[in-house]
Amino acid sequence: MRTKILTLALFLSLYGAVVFGQEPIAVVVPAGNPVGNVSMAQLREMFQCERSVWSSGPRVRLFSRGSGTPEHEAMLRAIYRVSASDYSQMWVMRQVRGETSCKPTELPSKGMTIEALRAFPGAIALIRVSEVTAEMKIVTVDGKKPESSEYPLK
């Protein structure tokens, strides 16, 4: 009896990890960016057009993946905290206010993310941890690394 319950519990935990477990989304910048950590509040301000320049000088350029990707879903859920529909409407209103320069550019691939980080010194991109390469520098969020259980971009 006890063995069966333990087996069931093990199965359920494995099932949860496979089905519900989500790969963390890394926040990456070019290797030359001296910033090693951003707070979640700062990250939100960057994505909300409130903070457009890095303290080191270059202009913030935001990059993510298109809708339907884990990066996009995490961005909506953790950073903007809106639905996909609200996200679309929000950018129309930002256009009305003349605040479109901070809209995240949607890139379709890891290769293009690497190119974006090369091309823009102020680039900041969201990318799945498994796709991070040596050319990307991961910045911690609120001091948490992507592997941390308290990492907010999951």
Next chain:
Amino acid sequence: MRKRKLDYLCFFLVIFLAISQQLFAQQPTSSGNASTDTQALLDRIQQLEKRVQELEAHAGQGTAPSGTQADSTLGAASSTQVSPDLVALTGSGLKEAVEKNTGLQIRGFGQVTYLADDLKGDRPSYYAGNFTLLMTSQLSDKLSAISELAIDEEGYGSARFSPVLERAVLQYEHNDYLKIAAGRYFTSIGYYNTAFYNADWAQTTTRRPVMAAFQDDGGLMPMQRNGVSISGRLPVSENLGLHYVAEIGGGDIDRSDILGLGYDFQMQARTGFNFAMFARPRAVNGLQVGGSFYHDTEIPYITGSGDPLVRQNVSSAYMVYNRSNWEVLNEAYLIQHHVTGFRDFNIPTFYTQISHRLTPAWRPYFRFSYLNAGQNDPMLPDLAGHMTGIEAGARYNFSEWVGLKLEYSRMQMAQTKTNINFGGSQLVFTF
């Protein structure tokens, strides 16, 4: 018996979980099959990118990459015949593509309103309102332009239209703390004016609050000016999110009466200024608290000679909370007219608006407005005494871009003992 029950339970649980896992596997994200397709396309792009890199690495040698299976798409191509589209999207091509995305963007806003009221002589009518073309362009990293051209219907149901330049601004963004704009702008008096601009589509209700209406719709305050504006964050208390706006501008005013009865009041306005501050505290997402002070001098056209000089002050304070499900707007204004050689008029006014999204499509709303105008104010000859208004309705969104508003409103004017009931609907859209 108990053991057998547990066996059955385990068996059914395993079967259920296996089936549900299959279902989840088909829907890796909330976007369902579309996201599966997207992911497949993205994987494909990554394969192609890898292949391009391999081909580029061997380009100088004129040999095919070794140890890789030739890709069916690129296999026939030599190292110098790699898809130009893919090359264009790498390196400097990507930079250009990103910068092109911030080029000229055009968006249209339109509306059709059906309005009925119990004013004597009025008939229910359709009204096309204004059709607005919004054009924005990021000219460089720090320079951007925005203009808004509206084609307004001249009066309810008149079917006569005239073009109006609502906004034309060139903005230089030095950094987050200093942005300079010049041109025809919307004044930062209170919250509503620069939260919704001229976009009926963005408003929850069918009309702007009476005190925040445009002056050619009977509004009380200068909502648009020609001049220069400076704005930005204040480099204090990051947690408070303090911002400032300082504006200086002028431009004559052509104001209509508040009920839209066809009266026209012209005013010559001298250069005025406005200073506004607001806070968006990090601790409460969606909360904005602020205030502003506006001052100018105007000469209302009454007889054409010897008209009084009026010094106008508008003070405002507001607290709004706007998250996806809740919208709570509270604004109060004090409009002061100091009429040279006559007397002073104080016009307190406020509104409170609340709406809640019940479902993704339905959003009921309610607004209460109050206004207390003085007697014989040469700036507001169509108003006297208390005026209260209620607006109750619901907005239904057919999609992100199309909404229908159904509204009942009632305006009570104490001085003339007039009660006016309005009912109507408004279809709003953007494209």
